Amino acid sequence: MVAERSKITAIIGPNGAGKTTLLNSIFGIADIFKGRILLNGSDITGLKPHKIAKRGVGYVTQTNNIFADLTVEENLRLAAHELNKGDYVEKKNEVLELFPRLKEFLGRRAGTLSGGERRMLAIAIAMMKSPTVVLLDEVTTDLAPIMVKKVLEKVVELKEKLGLTILLVEQYAHRALEIADRVYLLVSGEIKFGGEPRELLKHEDLIGLYLGAV
Numbered sequence: 001m002v003a004e005r006s007k008i009t010a011i012i013g014p015n016g017a018g019k020t021t022l023l024n025s026i027f028g029i030a031d032i033f034k035g036r037i038l039l040n041g042s043d044i045t046g047l048k049p050h051k052i053a054k055r056g057v058g059y060v061t062q063t064n065n066i067f068a069d070l071t072v073e074e075n076l077r078l079a080a081h082e083l084n085k086g087d088y089v090e091k092k093n094e095v096l097e098l099f100p101r102l103k104e105f106l107g108r109r110a111g112t113l114s115g116g117e118r119r120m121l122a123i124a125i126a127m128m129k130s131p132t133v134v135l136l137d138e139v140t141t142d143l144a145p146i147m148v149k150k151v152l153e154k155v156v157e158l159k160e161k162l163g164l165t166i167l168l169v170e171q172y173a174h175r176a177l178e179i180a181d182r183v184y185l186l187v188s189g190e191i192k193f194g195g196e197p198r199e200l201l202k203h204e205d206l207i208g209l210y211l212g213a214v
């Protein structure tokens with residue numbers, strides 16, 4: 001599996017396919033028994049998550065990706081605890097330019113935000129560490145269609161404005177196919193398809209079996 005620089009690579013597949021496990025493996029959370037993970041050609045297999053993060057990989061996990069009891073600002077500060085005050089403020093302002101709605105909520109407890117706002121915050125938290133590669137695990141699941149669209153538009157914006165490399169796990173396959181440059185279909189831990197989204201759409205058998213109507 002290859003995630004090209006400054007492109008969106010989508011990973012889709014049924015529940016329990018191993019999508020989260022794949023992201024956990026990349027980020028050093030799950031044990032790896034076979035295969036290697038290369039980042040810009042250098043082997044990061046088996047490194048601890050904080051080392052992988054230091055190399056520029058950000059991870060928005062499927063659950064528990066914000067601290068609900070802390071304010072929005074505290075969430076951002078915690079993500080950038082290694083920065084001094086001045087650098088933090090600079091970084092925060094940079095990230096808030098990408099997520100302007102969050103400016104209104106800085107003093108609010110993160111748990112009181114709407115579902116969509118919370119997903120935006122989770123991505124903003126990851127952006128505080130200035131990643132070059134971002135792993136996004138189902139950032140749109142359970143959101144209203146309008147918010148799904150907004151969050152995915154933000155993902156595209158991150159790619160286009162910052163040149164981020166994005167690995168996007170998505171439950172809404174059709175949405176993922178719309179914005180992805182490349183897509184992998186994962187079933188029971190195996191890659192059943194890898195290629196351009198429009199190529200996958202030609203495989204009616206795979207779509208019918210694993211994705212329902214796209």
Ligand SMILES: Nc1ncnc2c1ncn2[C@@H]1O[C@H](COP(=O)(O)OP(=O)(O)OP(=O)(O)O)[C@@H](O)[C@H]1O
Nearest residue numbers: 013014015016017018019020021022062138171186
């Ligand atoms: N720590 C674990 N110990 C044992 N089995 C696990 C563990 N974590 C995940 N699994 C199993 O591995 C399989 C893949 O799980 P994973 O969470 O990666 O799937 P997924 O594709 O992300 O699914 P979903 O779309 O529901 O998030 C599942 O059968 C799951 O129950």
Ligand SMILES: [Mg+2]
Nearest residue numbers: 019020021062
């Ligand atoms: Mg998952």
